[in-house]
Amino acid sequence: MTDVSLFSNEQIAALLAALPDPAFILTRSGKYAALFGGTDARYYHDGSALVGKSIPDVLNGEKAAWFIAQIAIALAKTGLHVIEYQLNRKDVKGLDADGPEDTIWFEGRVQALEYRVQGEDAVLWVASNITASKKLEALLRMQSETDALTGLANRRKLMQALTDNYELFARYQTPASVLIFDIDKFKNINDTYGHLSGDKAIQATADVCRRELRTTDFPARLGGDEFVILMPHTGWEQAKPIAERLRQKVPAALRTLGTLGDGATISGGLSELLPGDSSFEDVLKRADDALYRAKRDGRNRIVHLEA
Template identity: 50%
Template sequence: MLDAEMMTAVLAALPDPAFLISRSGKYVAIYGGQDVRYYHDGTSLIGQYISDLVKPEKANWFIATIERALDSKELLIEEYELSNKDVKGLSDEGPVEPIWFEGRIKALDFKIDEEGVVLWVASNISQRHELETRLRQQSDTDQLTGLFNRRRLERELSYHFNAFKRHGYAVSILMFDLDHLKLLNDSCGHHAGDQAICKIAQICQESLRQTDITCRFGGDEFVIVLPHLNLDQANTTAERLRVAVEQAFLHNHQLHTQENIPVNISISIGVTEVSNQDDSYEQALKRADKALYQAKRGGRNRVVSA
């Protein structure tokens, strides 16, 4: 059996810090944290309160988590971030990236100074979180254009459709593709076609709001989700985008067929607004697709709404 001295040595050797924290947020004791790559000596925290050290919003989250662990008696596993902006007395100037932790929080079956206490083990997971974020971004990103891909589009459409149903704010959808792309590919090669697709992706990023979601749907098809824009506003956005693309390619003398006939790159756009009659975002997407088809049949380089 381990005696008290041996147990103290074991706790002190823990690589991750383990905090005993009371219901009111008081640091009662600290053990471990010997992995100096990630942690500093935290003994100065003993006797202080979370609310004295951390700004209110983050402090309230810590206290609520402690209370939940004490009341449920279950092991809680929470991921959270801490940066200089969260700590009182520090300037907001500092490292851009926060430190990410995984906290394992468990109520203990005794009290200290008449208060329930939890064991809070904090593991620095910043490297893991960065890798997960990078992998998630890669899985959501179209490799050619850098825009979101179809997988991400489906998530965004689902989110905004559900928000429309709950809160009633307008959501519109643009669907467009390139005019005469096949002629460009056949005459100048697929590399020229890829360049045209990338150029249009760049125009979208420069022309649209930061809150708009632009996705490459597949091939030369794009879909844009416009939160908080009704059909009239979406039509205005679509027309502005159409003109921007037309102007960008107007003086591009590199796009010619082998017979020296210029290839006029433009876009045809279908526009729709999510409506109360829609049972799913797929219905609105199909309307936008139908409107795009009408724009193509109507002569291309135009906007049609449905």
């Protein structure tokens, strides 16, 4: 441990002032008793005007209450209290129109002090701007859950959405339907016009899904030319017109690509979650079986299977 007696009071004050992240002394009631550091101008403005104010003077309602609650938690702990939080212009009083549009993320490291400040228990709150790492984290998460060709959800994200909806159904009987469809004779497109043309057909199909589906629907590319549409809060009777709209709109979009879309159709299998299902895999298998029946029955149709 460093012997602070080696430094003069002026040197210690200079060290504290040079801290890149701001360090606040906050009392139990939320008063800004002191501020040190915050010299990294890339992330922080001069906060010296906060000293002497209280958190409710600076932050709106729920956000102010949250900060004061975190101070209480830190004071009740024996160790460091570490939290992540966000601030936007709606949280800060007087910044509704002038503040930054983007949300700013912070990591707070909050430690109870062993002495009282201005007659109150107090904490040291070091705030580190972690917005860049949060944006990178969100980008990596999006990339891990997004199909690169279409921009729709990929298989991984689909499986999570299916799991979530199955759990809602199992607990609250909240309905959900699943449509699996693909482009009829898609192999002929690849063989005749090449894989780049096949990619264009897949992208055009994804665009139709984005245009024609409801905002609550969840389209995903399962692989190849196979797509899955999860329709939450929707029984199969309500899902059938949505599926039929795709059956009409996708071929129309493919025809705009030229000769590769001549005669293009899609086939689909539709099912909904049922009381006897033990997992989302049951409804997925029924929809897949219905898709194969649609192929067997002549293609260009949507087939529904209940069991």
